[in-house]
Amino acid sequence: MKESKKKPVYSAEAKAKVAEFQKQTEFVFTNESLLFEAFTHSSYVNEHRRKSFIDNERLEFLGDAVLELAVSQYLFHRYPKMTEGELTKLRASIVCEPSLVHLANELDLGSYILLGKGEENTGGRNRPALLADVFEALVGALYLDQGLDKVTELLETVMFPKVEVGAFSKVSDYKSQLQELVQQDNSGQLKYEIIEEKGPAHNRIFISQVSLDAEPLGEGSGRSKKEAEQQAAQLAIQKLKADE
Incomplete structure:
Protein backbone atom coordinates (compact mmCIF):
# COMPACT_ATOMS: atom_id res chain seq x y z
CA MET A 1 0.00 0.00 0.00
CA LYS A 2 1.32 3.41 -0.99
CA GLU A 3 2.17 5.64 1.95
CA SER A 4 0.25 8.95 1.85
CA LYS A 5 2.33 12.08 1.74
CA LYS A 6 2.72 13.79 5.10
CA LYS A 7 0.72 17.03 5.28
CA PRO A 8 2.81 20.09 6.27
CA VAL A 9 2.02 21.51 9.70
CA TYR A 10 2.70 25.23 9.81
CA SER A 11 3.43 27.23 12.93
CA ALA A 12 0.90 29.49 14.61
CA GLU A 13 2.88 32.47 13.31
CA ALA A 14 2.64 31.22 9.71
CA LYS A 15 -1.08 30.57 10.09
CA ALA A 16 -1.55 34.06 11.48
CA LYS A 17 0.25 35.55 8.47
CA VAL A 18 -1.95 33.71 6.00
CA ALA A 19 -5.10 34.69 7.89
CA GLU A 20 -4.01 38.33 8.06
CA PHE A 21 -3.26 38.46 4.33
CA GLN A 22 -6.71 37.13 3.46
CA LYS A 23 -8.34 39.59 5.85
CA GLN A 24 -6.42 42.58 4.47
CA THR A 25 -6.90 41.76 0.77
CA GLU A 26 -10.33 40.06 0.99
CA PHE A 27 -9.00 37.30 -1.28
CA VAL A 28 -10.14 34.21 0.60
CA PHE A 29 -8.64 30.91 -0.57
CA THR A 30 -10.68 27.73 -0.80
CA ASN A 31 -7.47 25.71 -0.54
CA GLU A 32 -5.31 27.57 1.97
CA SER A 33 -2.39 25.20 1.44
CA LEU A 34 -1.80 26.95 -1.90
CA LEU A 35 -1.42 30.29 -0.14
CA PHE A 36 0.97 28.77 2.41
CA GLU A 37 3.00 27.37 -0.47
CA ALA A 38 3.02 30.75 -2.27
CA PHE A 39 4.55 32.40 0.80
CA THR A 40 7.10 29.64 1.52
CA HIS A 41 10.64 30.46 0.39
CA SER A 42 13.12 27.66 -0.33
CA SER A 43 15.29 28.81 2.61
CA TYR A 44 12.39 28.05 4.98
CA VAL A 45 12.00 24.57 3.51
CA ASN A 46 15.75 23.92 3.85
CA GLU A 47 15.66 24.78 7.56
CA HIS A 48 12.59 22.60 8.21
CA ARG A 49 13.43 19.50 6.20
CA ARG A 50 11.34 17.16 8.35
CA LYS A 51 8.17 19.24 8.04
CA SER A 52 7.28 18.37 4.41
CA PHE A 53 6.95 22.02 3.44
CA ILE A 54 6.86 22.93 -0.27
CA ASP A 55 8.60 26.06 -1.55
CA ASN A 56 6.95 28.53 -3.93
CA GLU A 57 9.18 27.96 -6.97
CA ARG A 58 6.68 25.85 -8.93
CA LEU A 59 3.88 28.34 -8.23
CA GLU A 60 6.23 31.12 -9.32
CA PHE A 61 6.77 29.30 -12.63
CA LEU A 62 3.03 28.96 -13.17
CA GLY A 63 2.28 32.50 -11.99
CA ASP A 64 4.76 33.96 -14.47
CA ALA A 65 2.85 32.37 -17.37
CA VAL A 66 -0.59 33.26 -15.95
CA LEU A 67 0.48 36.85 -15.36
CA GLU A 68 1.71 37.19 -18.93
CA LEU A 69 -1.57 35.77 -20.25
CA ALA A 70 -3.76 38.00 -18.04
CA VAL A 71 -1.81 41.15 -18.94
CA SER A 72 -1.78 40.22 -22.65
CA GLN A 73 -5.54 39.71 -22.60
CA TYR A 74 -6.10 43.04 -20.86
CA LEU A 75 -3.83 44.98 -23.25
CA PHE A 76 -5.32 43.27 -26.32
CA HIS A 77 -8.82 44.46 -25.45
CA ARG A 78 -7.87 47.81 -23.90
CA TYR A 79 -5.68 49.06 -26.77
CA PRO A 80 -7.21 47.80 -30.05
CA LYS A 81 -5.12 50.16 -32.19
CA MET A 82 -1.73 49.15 -30.79
CA THR A 83 0.54 47.07 -33.00
CA GLU A 84 1.94 43.73 -31.90
CA GLY A 85 5.32 45.35 -31.29
CA GLU A 86 3.83 48.13 -29.16
CA LEU A 87 1.79 45.65 -27.12
CA THR A 88 4.87 43.49 -26.55
CA LYS A 89 6.92 46.47 -25.41
CA LEU A 90 4.20 47.68 -23.01
CA ARG A 91 3.69 44.20 -21.60
CA ALA A 92 7.43 43.87 -20.98
CA SER A 93 7.42 47.13 -19.02
CA ILE A 94 4.53 45.86 -16.87
CA VAL A 95 5.68 42.26 -16.27
CA CYS A 96 9.22 43.05 -15.15
CA GLU A 97 10.98 42.85 -11.80
CA PRO A 98 10.80 46.54 -10.77
CA SER A 99 7.05 46.77 -11.40
CA LEU A 100 6.32 43.41 -9.71
CA VAL A 101 8.37 44.53 -6.70
CA HIS A 102 6.28 47.70 -6.53
CA LEU A 103 3.08 45.64 -6.57
CA ALA A 104 4.45 43.22 -3.97
CA ASN A 105 5.26 46.15 -1.69
CA GLU A 106 1.79 47.60 -2.22
CA LEU A 107 0.34 44.31 -0.98
CA ASP A 108 2.99 44.20 1.78
CA LEU A 109 3.98 40.69 0.67
CA GLY A 110 7.36 41.03 2.37
CA SER A 111 5.60 40.77 5.73
CA TYR A 112 4.01 37.43 4.88
CA ILE A 113 6.95 35.51 3.38
CA LEU A 114 8.19 32.51 5.37
CA LEU A 115 11.99 32.70 5.35
CA GLY A 116 14.85 30.71 6.81
CA LYS A 117 16.91 32.51 9.44
CA GLY A 118 19.90 32.90 7.12
CA GLU A 119 17.82 34.54 4.41
CA GLU A 120 16.09 36.71 6.99
CA ASN A 121 19.40 37.89 8.43
CA THR A 122 20.77 38.87 5.01
CA GLY A 123 17.80 41.10 4.20
CA GLY A 124 15.86 38.59 2.13
CA ARG A 125 12.51 40.05 3.12
CA ASN A 126 13.34 43.20 1.12
CA ARG A 127 15.19 41.57 -1.79
CA PRO A 128 13.67 42.74 -5.10
CA ALA A 129 13.98 39.35 -6.83
CA LEU A 130 12.39 37.54 -3.89
CA LEU A 131 9.48 40.00 -3.74
CA ALA A 132 8.86 39.72 -7.48
CA ASP A 133 8.94 35.92 -7.18
CA VAL A 134 6.40 35.84 -4.34
CA PHE A 135 4.02 38.06 -6.32
CA GLU A 136 4.21 35.60 -9.23
CA ALA A 137 3.71 32.68 -6.82
CA LEU A 138 0.63 34.40 -5.38
CA VAL A 139 -0.79 34.77 -8.89
CA GLY A 140 -0.11 31.08 -9.54
CA ALA A 141 -1.79 30.06 -6.30
CA LEU A 142 -4.84 32.24 -6.96
CA TYR A 143 -5.14 30.82 -10.48
CA LEU A 144 -5.12 27.22 -9.21
CA ASP A 145 -7.56 28.04 -6.43
CA GLN A 146 -10.10 30.17 -8.28
CA GLY A 147 -9.15 30.53 -11.94
CA LEU A 148 -8.11 33.29 -14.33
CA ASP A 149 -11.10 35.53 -13.56
CA LYS A 150 -9.98 35.87 -9.95
CA VAL A 151 -6.41 36.66 -11.05
CA THR A 152 -7.83 39.36 -13.31
CA GLU A 153 -9.79 40.72 -10.34
CA LEU A 154 -6.55 41.01 -8.36
CA LEU A 155 -4.80 42.75 -11.24
CA GLU A 156 -7.75 45.11 -11.70
CA THR A 157 -7.15 46.17 -8.10
CA VAL A 158 -3.37 46.60 -8.02
CA MET A 159 -2.05 46.70 -11.59
CA PHE A 160 -4.43 47.75 -14.35
CA PRO A 161 -5.32 51.18 -12.88
CA LYS A 162 -1.59 52.00 -13.02
CA VAL A 163 -1.47 51.01 -16.69
CA GLU A 164 -4.36 53.42 -17.34
CA VAL A 165 -2.37 56.37 -15.99
CA GLY A 166 0.84 55.40 -17.78
CA ALA A 167 2.73 54.32 -14.67
CA PHE A 168 4.59 51.58 -16.56
CA SER A 169 5.50 53.54 -19.66
CA LYS A 170 8.79 54.65 -18.14
CA VAL A 171 9.57 51.62 -16.00
CA SER A 172 13.22 50.63 -16.15
CA ASP A 173 15.60 48.79 -13.90
Missing part, protein backbone atom coordinates in the same frame (compact mmCIF):
# COMPACT_ATOMS: atom_id res chain seq x y z
CA TYR A 174 17.59 50.57 -11.20
CA LYS A 175 20.83 50.46 -13.17
CA SER A 176 19.15 52.23 -16.08
CA GLN A 177 17.55 54.77 -13.74
CA LEU A 178 20.90 55.50 -12.11
CA GLN A 179 22.57 55.91 -15.50
CA GLU A 180 19.88 58.42 -16.56
CA LEU A 181 20.24 60.32 -13.28
CA VAL A 182 24.01 60.62 -13.69
CA GLN A 183 23.73 61.66 -17.34
CA GLN A 184 21.39 64.51 -16.45
CA ASP A 185 24.21 66.29 -14.61
CA ASN A 186 27.09 64.87 -16.66
CA SER A 187 28.36 63.74 -13.28
CA GLY A 188 30.93 61.21 -14.44
CA GLN A 189 31.45 57.50 -15.05
CA LEU A 190 29.67 54.70 -13.20
CA LYS A 191 31.51 51.50 -12.34
CA TYR A 192 30.13 48.28 -10.81
CA GLU A 193 32.44 45.90 -8.96
CA ILE A 194 31.87 42.68 -7.02
CA ILE A 195 33.81 43.39 -3.84
CA GLU A 196 32.97 40.24 -1.88
CA GLU A 197 31.49 36.75 -2.25
CA LYS A 198 30.14 34.91 0.79
CA GLY A 199 28.70 31.52 1.56
CA PRO A 200 29.03 28.03 0.02
CA ALA A 201 28.88 27.51 -3.74
CA HIS A 202 25.21 26.39 -3.65
CA ASN A 203 24.17 29.40 -1.55
CA ARG A 204 26.50 32.18 -2.70
CA ILE A 205 25.91 35.83 -1.75
CA PHE A 206 27.50 38.52 -3.93
CA ILE A 207 28.30 42.02 -2.65
CA SER A 208 28.42 44.69 -5.35
CA GLN A 209 29.59 48.29 -5.09
CA VAL A 210 28.73 51.03 -7.56
CA SER A 211 31.05 54.03 -7.77
CA LEU A 212 30.86 57.35 -9.56
CA ASP A 213 34.33 58.44 -10.68
CA ALA A 214 35.87 56.18 -8.00
CA GLU A 215 33.60 57.54 -5.24
CA PRO A 216 31.44 54.74 -3.72
CA LEU A 217 27.72 55.46 -4.00
CA GLY A 218 26.09 52.26 -2.80
CA GLU A 219 26.52 48.59 -1.95
CA GLY A 220 24.06 45.81 -2.58
CA SER A 221 23.85 42.08 -1.98
CA GLY A 222 22.12 39.29 -3.85
CA ARG A 223 22.11 35.66 -4.94
CA SER A 224 23.45 36.71 -8.32
CA LYS A 225 25.83 39.44 -9.51
CA LYS A 226 22.97 41.06 -11.43
CA GLU A 227 20.75 41.19 -8.36
CA ALA A 228 23.56 42.65 -6.23
CA GLU A 229 24.23 45.34 -8.84
CA GLN A 230 20.53 46.24 -9.00
CA GLN A 231 20.37 46.69 -5.23
CA ALA A 232 23.56 48.77 -5.23
CA ALA A 233 22.07 50.99 -7.95
CA GLN A 234 18.83 51.38 -5.99
CA LEU A 235 20.72 52.57 -2.88
CA ALA A 236 22.86 54.89 -5.02
CA ILE A 237 19.72 56.52 -6.44
CA GLN A 238 18.41 57.10 -2.93
CA LYS A 239 21.73 58.65 -1.89
CA LEU A 240 21.93 60.99 -4.88
CA LYS A 241 18.33 62.16 -4.42
CA ALA A 242 18.88 62.73 -0.70
CA ASP A 243 21.94 64.89 -1.50
CA GLU A 244 20.02 67.10 -3.95
